[in-house]
Amino acid sequence: MVAEAQNLKVSVWRGTGETGEFETFDVPSRESQTVLDVVSWIQQQADPTLTYRFACRVGMCGSCAMMVNGIPRWTCRTHVKKVSENNTLRIEPLRNMPVIKDLVADMDPFFDKWVSAEALHHPTSTRNDAITPVDATTPERQAADAGIECINCGICYAACDTVAGNPDYLGPAALQRAWTLLNDAKDGGRIAILDAVSGSGGCHNCHSMGSCTRYCPNELDPMSAIAGLKRETFRHALRRKRDA
């Protein structure tokens, strides 16, 4: 009723690279409005030079994540009503990443760390081999399945204070993918993964503060995945010592 008539006060980060400032827009409030709707309204009705990123609008592609009132969120699936405070919104590019322009963060460092963590497929067979059957009931497969739905949105990475304090830290997303691959019967990179996550930027920097798990829009649990890596690397190192 009243909400229909009231305008939203929306502060949006504007700027290129390291410099910038907030610009405030009045946006008409609507029923069932998402934060991405608000950003799109500003770009279409108020200022066509506003730069932001989105694609699917249904929470599958992971490209529209931004900081909304200080918290990283997938804006296409975030209702304004749930996150606005006194009809105000503050929208910024994702934390812990360089800014390209306005609301667009440079995700290169984020994805480079996936590669550094060996969070990529290590094939075990060729097209001429029979397909390896996957047994969905094993604990390893269940551990892999628990983290498989990551959409690479970068929200956990933006939420992580360890990344903020330690720029070399690989971060929750890359480490969680490393953990799912470690548990994947079709992945042959076990030693490579364990070594990759044991370096000075590796999984052992995690302080289990759990912001990744708290803010993951797909309700995944990177913190526990990283705990799994710590356990596995620890065990592997003890075994290596014993066999040496």
Place this chain on the structure above:
Amino acid sequence: MMRPARSHPLWLAFVLHRISGLALALFLPLHFWVLAKALTAPAQLDAFLRLTDNPAVKLAEFGLVFLLAVHFFGGLRLLALELLPWPARHKTLAAAAVALAFFVSGTFFLEAI
């Protein structure tokens, strides 16, 4: 007011663990220095220990025992979380750690006064 991205139980548990660890590490040199007085200047050690009859010092002692207890139980929580493949009861663990720390340091405090 804009909320910080971190005000949730596990982040608070992390901060408590870090602050208590930092404070204990800074306290240790003083602790060692005073005890070494037993070797170099026994009279001074006794004079220092008499300070502990002061209520303000008792309160500070309680603080130290609390820091130790909080770091101890917080550490056990982390070890359990990392070394045992436990399900997600992290918040309960965090709360239990603080509760136990209060219990242990409270016992110390009641004995002290």
Place this chain on the structure above:
Amino acid sequence: MLDLKLYMAQRLTALIMAPLVIGHIAVMIYAIQGGLSAAEILGRTQGSVFWFAFYGLFVLAVSVHAAIGLRVIAHEWGGLKGPALSALTWAVGLGLLIMGARAVWAVTWA
């Protein structure tokens, strides 16, 4: 900042200290009854192989544990890195070890 080796050292010293901390807190609660005095403390510890081993091990473990902990804080909150960070780690570890060893020696053997 914390690779596997430092992490293992941190967790293993934590495991070593877990029973020692319980013992230490129990001793504190017991010792403060009726006030503290140098004579009381030394009467308990002087010449005791048990307390020498107990607190000797404690000092060794805490030196490693605190050095690694402060290293992480200095990096994450202080921005320290490279050789300066390594120097700090070693200085804290060795400093605590020397001071602690001296304290243990003073109350048990000297």
